[in-house]
Amino acid sequence: MWDVGCIAASVLFFMVAIGYTIGCERLGAKEKQG
Amino acid sequence: MTANGWFQIFFFFALVLVCAKPLGVYMARVFERERTWADRIFRPIERLIYRVTGIDESREMAWTEYAIAMLVFSLVTMIVTYLIERLQHVLPLNPQHLVAVAPDLALNTAASFTTNTNWQAYAPETTMSYLTQMLTLAYHNFFSGAVGIALAIALVRGISRRESKTLGNFWVDTTRASLWVLLPGCLIYALLLVSQGVVQNFRPYDQAKLVQSQTVTATGTDGKTTTQTVTTQSIAQGPTASQEAIKMLGTNGGGFFNANSAHPFENPTPLTNLMQMFSIFVIPAALTVTLGRMTKSPKHGWAVFAAMAALFFVGVLVAYYAEAQPNPLLHSVSQHVSPLQAGGNMEGKEVRFGVANSALFATVTTDASCGAVNSMHDSFMPLGGMVPLVNIMLGEVVFGGVGAGLYGVLMFVVLSVFIAGLMVGRTPEYLGKKIESYDVKMAMLYVLIFPLSILIFSAVALMMPNLGLSALTNIGPHGLSEILYAYTSATGNNGSAFGGLSANTHWYNLSLTAAMLIGRFMMIIPMLAIAGSLAKKKLVPPSPGTFPVHTPLFTVLLVGVILIVGSLTFFPALSLGPILEHLLMHAGKSF
Numbered sequence: 001m002w003d004v005g006c007i008a009a010s011v012l013f014f015m016v017a018i019g020y021t022i023g024c025e026r027l028g029a030k031e032k033q034g
Numbered sequence: 035m036t037a038n039g040w041f042q043i044f045f046f047f048a049l050v051l052v053c054a055k056p057l058g059v060y061m062a063r064v065f066e067r068e069r070t071w072a073d074r075i076f077r078p079i080e081r082l083i084y085r086v087t088g089i090d091e092s093r094e095m096a097w098t099e100y101a102i103a104m105l106v107f108s109l110v111t112m113i114v115t116y117l118i119e120r121l122q123h124v125l126p127l128n129p130q131h132l133v134a135v136a137p138d139l140a141l142n143t144a145a146s147f148t149t150n151t152n153w154q155a156y157a158p159e160t161t162m163s164y165l166t167q168m169l170t171l172a173y174h175n176f177f178s179g180a181v182g183i184a185l186a187i188a189l190v191r192g193i194s195r196r197e198s199k200t201l202g203n204f205w206v207d208t209t210r211a212s213l214w215v216l217l218p219g220c221l222i223y224a225l226l227l228v229s230q231g232v233v234q235n236f237r238p239y240d241q242a243k244l245v246q247s248q249t250v251t252a253t254g255t256d257g258k259t260t261t262q263t264v265t266t267q268s269i270a271q272g273p274t275a276s277q278e279a280i281k282m283l284g285t286n287g288g289g290f291f292n293a294n295s296a297h298p299f300e301n302p303t304p305l306t307n308l309m310q311m312f313s314i315f316v317i318p319a320a321l322t323v324t325l326g327r328m329t330k331s332p333k334h335g336w337a338v339f340a341a342m343a344a345l346f347f348v349g350v351l352v353a354y355y356a357e358a359q360p361n362p363l364l365h366s367v368s369q370h371v372s373p374l375q376a377g378g379n380m381e382g383k384e385v386r387f388g389v390a391n392s393a394l395f396a397t398v399t400t401d402a403s404c405g406a407v408n409s410m411h412d413s414f415m416p417l418g419g420m421v422p423l424v425n426i427m428l429g430e431v432v433f434g435g436v437g438a439g440l441y442g443v444l445m446f447v448v449l450s451v452f453i454a455g456l457m458v459g460r461t462p463e464y465l466g467k468k469i470e471s472y473d474v475k476m477a478m479l480y481v482l483i484f485p486l487s488i489l490i491f492s493a494v495a496l497m498m499p500n501l502g503l504s505a506l507t508n509i510g511p512h513g514l515s516e517i518l519y520a521y522t523s524a525t526g527n528n529g530s531a532f533g534g535l536s537a538n539t540h541w542y543n544l545s546l547t548a549a550m551l552i553g554r555f556m557m558i559i560p561m562l563a564i565a566g567s568l569a570k571k572k573l574v575p576p577s578p579g580t581f582p583v584h585t586p587l588f589t590v591l592l593v594g595v596i597l598i599v600g601s602l603t604f605f606p607a608l609s610l611g612p613i614l615e616h617l618l619m620h621a622g623k624s625f
Contacts, residue, residue, distance in 0.1 A: 002137035003120060007113055010141070013548075014109040017555045021101045024476065024563040031472045 035358045036371060039390030043350055046308060046394065047343070050315045054339070057316060058323020064214040065187045065207065066328065076213045083209055094200035097566025100188055101559055103204040104181060108148050108555070111177065115144040115170040119162075128163035129238040135161060138543040145547040147174035149554035150182060150435060152281075152288030152405050152529035153546060155538040159270035159291050164236055171288060172277045176220075179284025180211035182437030185558060186321055187211075187328075189441045192565030193465055194329045196573050201565055211437075215317065216283060223279035223313060231302040234275040239268045274299055282313040285435040287405030287529045295395070295408040296384050307387055307408060311395055314404045318433035321440040329465055333584030338443055341592040345432040346401055349421050353393040356418035357383075363624055382413025382533075393418065400425035403435030405529030412516065412533030416619060419532065420612035423519055426526040427608075428600040429484060435527065441561050443592075448477045448564065450588070450595045451581055460579035467571045476560040476567070483560075485603040487525040487552045491545050492518050492607070501541035507534045511618065512625035515611035520546065525553035 063070050084091050095103065118125065119140035123133050135143065139156055146153040147170065158167065184207035191201050228234050247265045254260065274290040278300055281288060295301040295310055319339065326335020358378040360369035371377030376388040383392045392409035399406050400422035411422050425432060431443040448464060452474050455462025462469040495502025495517050506513045512534070519532035524546040531537070537546065582588060615625060 006116060006137055006141040010109060010112055010116070010145075013551050014105050014555075017105050017559065018102055020556065021098055021105070021559050021562075024479075024559055025098050025566075027475070028472050028563060028567060031470075 035354055036390070039354065039358075039388075042308075042390055043354070043394050046311055047346070049308075049312050050319050053312075053316050054319040055323050057320035058335070059327060061183075061215060061317075061320060061324045062327040064210055065202075065324070070214065072214055072218060080209055080213055084206075087205070089203075089205045091203060091206045093203060095203055096199055097188070097192070097201050097562045097569075100201050100204045101562045104185070104558070105555065107177075107204070107208075108181070111174065112144045112148040115147060115174065116140050118170045119143060119166055122163040122166045125163065125165050127165035127168070127236065129236070130160075130163070132161065132163050135166075138540050139538060142543040142547045144170075145550050146529065147171050147286070147288065148178060149527050149550045150174075150178035150284070150286060150403065150438065151524060151527040151550045151554070152286045153524055153531070153537075153550065154288055154292075154529070155543060155546070157292035158289060159239075159272075164272055167277060167290065168273060172280060175277065175280040175284045175286040175288070176212055176216055177208065179216055179280070179286065179436045180208045182285075182435055183211035183215065183317070183321070184208045184437065185562070186437035186440040187324075189444055189561060189565040190325050190328045192567075192569040193325075193444075193467065195569045196571070198569045201562070201569055216280065219283050219313075219317075220276070220279040223283060223309070224275045226309065227275040227278055227306060230306045231299075232275040232278055232306065233271055233299045234273055235271050236273065237271045239270050242267045242269055270299075278310075279313075281406060282310050282404065283317065283436075285314055285318065285402045285404040285438075287399065287403075287407075289406065295406045296410075301408055304386065304391070307391055307395070310406065310408075311398045314398050314402045314406070315433050317436045318402055318439040321437065325440060325444075331465060331584060334465065337584045337586075337589045338447070338592070340586075340589045341596070342401075342432050342434075342439075342443065344589070344593055345428070345596065346397065349401060349425055349432065350394055350397040353397050353414075353418050353421040354390060356415045356421070357389045357393045359415065361415065362620055363622065379413075379415050379418070382410030384408060393421075396422050397425065399530060400528060401430065401432035401434070403430040403438055403526060403528045405523065407530050410533050411519070411530065416512075416515075416612040416616035419515065420608060420616075422530065423515065423522060423532075423612065424600070424604075424608070426522045426528045427485075427488075427604045428596055429481075430526050430528060431596060438527065441558075443596075445477050445480045445561060445564070446592060446596050446599070447583070448473060449481070449599070450592045451583065452477070453595060454581040454591060458579055458581070460577075463574060463576075463580050464568075465583065466573040466576070467568050468574060470567075473564050473567055476563045479560040480557050480564075481599060483552065483556050484525060487549050487556075488518070488521045488604075489607065491521040491525075491549050495521070495541070495545065498541075501539070505536040505539055505542060507536070508625050510623075510625040511611050511615040514607075515615065518607055518611055521549050524549035527554050 119135040188201040251261045277290050291297040322335045322339040326332035378389045395408045429442045451462045451464045516532050516534045
């Protein structure tokens with residue numbers, strides 16, 4: 001159970017980080033348009 | 035303080051200074067794909083790697099693709115590390131028959147080595163098999179360092195390129211950082227360490243018969259006290275030299291043994307001690323030269339180097355001064371330098387290294403994001419112990435980790451030119467690129483995530499007696515410093531421990547894992563966003579309002595910005611920890 005939780009938490013963190021990357025890029029694109 | 039101590043400190047720094055230029059120029063050539071002496075050896079290996087892995091080395095990446103490649107690479111290697119730790123009891127190269135690492139500790143260690151932190155909540159010689167140490171921990175020592183260098187190079191390309199959508203190729207940069215920079219350095223370095231007595235073998239641990247048997251009394255979990263007589267001692271062995279080399283050169287810091295660089299098998303002689311400190315600083319120092327060369331502004335590289343050097347000397351001066359003073363609580367004991375003793379505060383220090391080399395090592399390892407230790411920071415005087423803490427709190431930008439130090443200081447450079455622009459009422463420029471609102475927002479994000487992680491996790495730990503406080507072995511301001519240091523070290527990806535904190539608990543393993551991941555990846559992303567933004571910009575010709583970034587004035591401004599941001603953020607926490615402890619020590623109280 002712990003193993004599944006640890007691996008799932010790691011995957012979740014990196015998915016959030018990828019989302020954060022995309023968010024930063026979109027902010028840049030939005031600022032450029034503005 | 036002694037003249038001998040200062041001579042050693044200046045000699046160490048002179049060595050770094052002399053080697054920074056040739057290594058910096060070499061790294062610039064490697065990452066600009068110019069010819070180097072090592073091409074004949076490494077180019078065929080590099081081509082083979084790309085052929086096997088299907089990488090197109092001519093394909094460039096936008097900053098988002100570069101970031102996602104780095105994230106996916108880190109995730110996969112982190113999970114593999116976790117699984118090997120969990121399965122080490124059924125895998126080979128485990129002559130001590132060590133059991134599987136507990137899941138929370140395995141996660142903490144996997145995150146720790148993936149993020150170049152090397153925080154160790156365990157004693158390696160009784161927890162990790164030789165296979166785990168070599169296949170996962172030493173592997174990460176190479177690749178987390180190589181990733182750091184690759185990221186710094188991507189940022190430098192962003193600064194130097196014009197109207198470009200790309201920053202390079204993550205896989206190519208990481209491969210080149212490993213093959214051309216870290217691997218040859220480590221091969222030579224490991225052999226030098228072996229020549230000095232660092233062990234390198236796969237033997238089971240030696241058993242030594244004690245000259246004098248020891249009687250040990252221990253209280254078990256059931257409250258029963260048992261007394262036993264110990265007549266033998268296990269002396270841990272292992273492939274240490276190979277791991278030690280990359281531990282220092284990659285500014286990783288995770289010890290093969292629990293005592294880290296205070297262990298005579300990891301750091302046996304004064305020469306290895308000098309080599310270890312030199313190898314922590316040499317790549318980060320050389321990267322400032324790489325910055326100057328790749329941006330075609332060598333003087334800018336040296337101006338950044340000068341800012342780092344100024345902060346280094348302030349740190350080492352305070353640490354050495356604090357440790358060389360007699361402890362005021364030990365009035366009746368002679369603590370002065372004499373032929374029979376080093377003098378000053380020798381608690382927690384190796385007699386072989388003395389006060390000067392312990393204070394210097396502590397400053398170097400926390401200026402950079404290394405985290406190796408040759409003395410126990412917990413035993414430093416309050417102000418001496420504050421120096422490593424402050425060094426990490428400043429963002430480890432004083433030479434810093436391999437790559438991480440350079441991209442960290444460049445975030446402060448962006449802020450410095452922004453502030454300079456505000457002063458004269460002009461749009462800030464940095465090496466011909468206009469710094470716009472998006473760049474400053476990303477730089478602020480970079481600067482704010484760091485204290486947010488440290489202070490929130492520390493506050494939560496301090497407010498929970500059963501989780502955070504129960505692991506403390508000291509009370510009062512010293513206890514606060516221990517918790518603050520742990521989260522600062524984790525978020526800063528330093529990995530050194532202040533000590534005094536039993537960190538192998540569910541709470542600390544999991545919360546420090548989160549701090550390490552946030553401190554690495556959530557700060558890299560805005561940094562790469564700035565790199566991508568700068569790469570797209572046109573060059574603007576210098577005007578009378580342009581703030582030159584190669585002058586002593588720029589160096590002073592950069593130092594000022596680093597110190598002001600650091601002190602505004604952390605002074606309240608420091609005043610309740612080491613500063614209060616220092617004042618109470620002079621009032622006769624210890625903790």
